[in-house]
Amino acid sequence: MSRTTYRGRFAPSPTGKLHFGSLVAAVGSFLDARHHQGEWLVRIEDLDRTREVPGSAAEILSSLEAFALHWDGEVIYQSRRTERYAEVVEQLLAADLAYPCSCSRKEIRERAQIGPEGPIYPGTCRSGKKPGIATNSIRLVTQDRDILVEDRLQGMFRQNPGTEIGDFVIRRMDGYHAYQLAVVVDDAWQKITDVVRGADLLSSTPRQCYLQQLLGLEQPNYLHLPLAVDQSGRKLSKQDRDRPVEPKDPLNSLLSVLAFLQQPLPPEQPESPEALWQWAIPRWRTESLRSASSSGL
Template sequence: MAHTASSHYIGRFAPSPTGPLHFGSLVAAVGSWLDARHHGGRWALRIEDVDRTRAVAGADSAILRSLEHHGLSWDGDIVYQTQRDDAYATTLETLIERGLAFPCSCTRRELKATGHPGPAGIVYPGTCRDGLAPGKRARSWRLRSPDTPCTFTDRRLGPQQADIATEIGDFIIRRGDGLFAYHLAMVVDDDDIGVTDIVRGADLLIATAPQMALRDALGLPRPRHLHLPLAMHDNGRKLSKQTRAEPIRDVDAADNLTRALRFLGHAPPSHLHGAPPAEQLAWASAHWQPGALPEGDRTAA
């Protein structure tokens, strides 16, 4: 997992291939691309298909086409998480050897009965922390949550703090079906390419503390974080594939980009509205200021 230390900016965009890009995912892509280009940095692309059960055939190709139509070029080879199991397995073994991971026999039904709700779902009650009960077999692997709260500063939202032990509990790093969990895969992949800055939607703010805990457990450097405002439906729900957000139309790339920049508080001058993506992005990357981002989530008008 080692990479050459560098002060150079390395960012990334990491969509899941569960469907084509919608406006909310375009906003996240544009924001992360602009932050990287404004800093003269690299922008890597990763397809987060670690959860094979959710991947939709052809979705990755549709995502790549949309990025290209919108002028969002990436650097280097595209990484697919389905090709990274060996790296994840090595990391899990490291955590086990250090006594930082333990096997768990709990089913979802058992956790629902014994745990209590938290901001990220059911808080794990520590059932298997000190060993499996007699007659029980390991289903998953969990990371031992740190004893002290996790603190970090988000570049838009400011100082953040989360007590993982009480708000999340020991979280899963390898699932009961044998697949590696999102947190583990993301941390390993980001470290492998030396990511210095993570720019993504504010819905993933809740994921930052456990990912920081994993990095700390592995002795990895922490990247900076910038969580962008979310694009919302009129009913207040986040645009997502689960809420049936409309896919963006690649033929409308120029207008889509103008809308995304306006949403991010970086509306281009009137003569660039609907201009070719390269022209809009050149202006936006030169004028990018995280301080100009909206304070809260907004409807995708």
């Protein structure tokens, strides 16, 4: 498929019911894709089975259908793609772009400087595994250079993975592959051209772009939406059961999301979610997002 064809995606984690913040991401990515006459895919990011709430993946998909957020193609589950992630890890190891790490979190905290994203891994295991300690994770080698991301809403974002993040984990101690690796591999495999998601993931994007460069993959366009937060400024979270949306009353939830995103609202209550999308898709304006409030809901 040509990369000139718009392909977007919504990629929830099955850690609870769909809530207002995740519905904002779903609606924003859906409207952007449909406004550009593109495809909209759904991917369940269920890599970390320890955090998964049984039944929540099916519940999320059922909610999307209730909101008439109809996706293209089959739903992809990351838990079924671990062999591909393992192949990429081996590829990076063979190219000396990654290495085994046996450091515990306690050891890292004791030795690391603290950066904007937390402890900066000091490269302890770059020269080889410490004797007598089993290897538990794989880290990607980072370089001291700026990675620039031009976000469609947030503007230019700059990050130096080498100095601000350090060598980051691509396969965890427990054997699960890390989000940063899986999302890059899957976006490339699914030929995603445009990633529309919450602004809380903006700081992860340079790491993903860095990995794309190492693997020779094309970089998607990025648009990070304003975050829905509570009165104290804390991001709404499924883990905290914050503001779950009600699929049995879809129109009120969808109209609230459109209002939050500063999109025009229909002059009269639509008869159905499908009727609302007929109104909203041609009127989607990303420039309106600049005035979208992230004040408490």
